[in-house]
Amino acid sequence: MTAETRTPRALPELRREDRGLPWIGNLFVYQKDPVAYYRRQWARYGPVAPSRMLGRTTVMLLGPDACGAALQNRDKAFANGPAWSELVGPFFRRGLMLLDFDDHHGHRRIMQEAFTPQRLDGYTRRLHPAIAHGTADWETGRRFPAYRRLKQLTLDIAADLFMGGARDTGAAEMARVNRAFIACVQAAGGMLRADVPFTRWGRAYRARRVLEGFLRHYLPAKRATATDDIFSVLCHIETEDGDRFSDDDVINHMIFLMMAAHDTSTITTTAILQYLGQHPDWQERCRAEARALGPAPDRAALESLVSLDLVMREALRLRTPVPVLVRYTVKDTVVEGVRIPADTFCSLGLQFTHLMEEHWTNPMVFDPERFGPGRREDRSHRFAWEPFGGGVHKCIGLHFAGLEVKAIMHRLLRGHHWNVDPGYVPPMDQHALPFPKDGQPIVLVRN
Numbered sequence: 001m002t003a004e005t006r007t008p009r010a011l012p013e014l015r016r017e018d019r020g021l022p023w024i025g026n027l028f029v030y031q032k033d034p035v036a037y038y039r040r041q042w043a044r045y046g047p048v049a050p051s052r053m054l055g056r057t058t059v060m061l062l063g064p065d066a067c068g069a070a071l072q073n074r075d076k077a078f079a080n081g082p083a084w085s086e087l088v089g090p091f092f093r094r095g096l097m098l099l100d101f102d103d104h105h106g107h108r109r110i111m112q113e114a115f116t117p118q119r120l121d122g123y124t125r126r127l128h129p130a131i132a133h134g135t136a137d138w139e140t141g142r143r144f145p146a147y148r149r150l151k152q153l154t155l156d157i158a159a160d161l162f163m164g165g166a167r168d169t170g171a172a173e174m175a176r177v178n179r180a181f182i183a184c185v186q187a188a189g190g191m192l193r194a195d196v197p198f199t200r201w202g203r204a205y206r207a208r209r210v211l212e213g214f215l216r217h218y219l220p221a222k223r224a225t226a227t228d229d230i231f232s233v234l235c236h237i238e239t240e241d242g243d244r245f246s247d248d249d250v251i252n253h254m255i256f257l258m259m260a261a262h263d264t265s266t267i268t269t270t271a272i273l274q275y276l277g278q279h280p281d282w283q284e285r286c287r288a289e290a291r292a293l294g295p296a297p298d299r300a301a302l303e304s305l306v307s308l309d310l311v312m313r314e315a316l317r318l319r320t321p322v323p324v325l326v327r328y329t330v331k332d333t334v335v336e337g338v339r340i341p342a343d344t345f346c347s348l349g350l351q352f353t354h355l356m357e358e359h360w361t362n363p364m365v366f367d368p369e370r371f372g373p374g375r376r377e378d379r380s381h382r383f384a385w386e387p388f389g390g391g392v393h394k395c396i397g398l399h400f401a402g403l404e405v406k407a408i409m410h411r412l413l414r415g416h417h418w419n420v421d422p423g424y425v426p427p428m429d430q431h432a433l434p435f436p437k438d439g440q441p442i443v444l445v446r447n
């Protein structure tokens, strides 16, 4: 008898000692150490584990089989919109990730046109001057705040590649826009989910208005002239059937895209800086490859940086920028033999899978070679390594992300050396996407 033909089991009952605080449930336990929490739930309940957060029972899908089932979503039981909206909905409304089924398919077909190989070539050409400009005034020293500077750099890159340069916007206004993005992303960790002043959600409501005003100001110019920044591309792309984005679609997708591109790439480059700073042998290996290329390599050349690619994969495994995905069941479904009723909020533990001993040798150790041709540990299971998700919602910007991260690292490797105390463990803020609360200081030296 296969798992599918067996009578499904009911979701395990949450033990009394696992219920957490009244109403808050296990939110603080999760935020303190998500992986420890996932490991405990896995050990006690298996791949489909109950949890309690913010007044209701949720389901944690743990391990590549359970996560893979939700990502593949064969019976169309898992929806994105109602789940992500609970966390960031009002601020990223109608972003691609929050759309579902036919609606999502229609928008994704149009947006795909913004990520063709030809478009990626164009974005790569813009990346190098934007990175050169954004790093020109980087100070060196013993406590260079890597995370903060990289966050500013990816925002500067976004202003150029996404906006085509926000020419009418001064530095103070751009800083306000940066704060607005942060406020929207930070809303995910808010407990009071309403437009109330001085709360995370209250700040995010105001921030959304700042972002809309900023983008609407530039919209007519972008519609008028086709250029190779993403804002203009979104205004002009159309499918073979002539489907195009409306003005509102462009604004909604831009806000989501800039957020999706900005924080995830920052987290990845920050993690790479940490690991290369702690592993000088890998730093030298990556530097040798970067030096073998010219100062502004094209897409194919960036993609040929083999060692950097292994390091990037390992960083995405160890510090998964989106550690958890969320889904909402729109009908009853069965995962790993366990029945999940309709209207259940589910979380998919991507970071947990990336650290499972069942799939990775010494999972907590930095070992990029595990992705090399001789080992390919990521192939231990189809869903063993999924930092970009899977199924129809798989990250549409994953190739762009790889290019951006590699272009930044290519420049830093050629122009700088750095080191990080081998014993340094960044104190992580896990309220929304994970980031080092101390700004991740490194010792940075110009070559």
Ligand code: HEM
Pocket: 080, 096, 097, 098, 108, 257, 260, 261, 262, 264, 265, 268, 321, 322, 325, 326, 386, 387, 388, 389, 390, 392, 393, 394, 395, 396, 397, 398, 400, 401
């Ligand atoms: C290292 C960098 C990145 C990581 C780790 C990452 C991760 C992810 C993940 C896990 C998802 C799936 C969400 C879900 O299934 O609910 C996703 C979706 C998405 N990402 Fe990324 N992302 C990255 C960079 C980017 C960049 C640079 C862009 C845009 C230029 C982007 C745009 C998107 C969009 C639009 C979606 C929604 C796709 C859909 O629902 O069809 N991401 N990303």
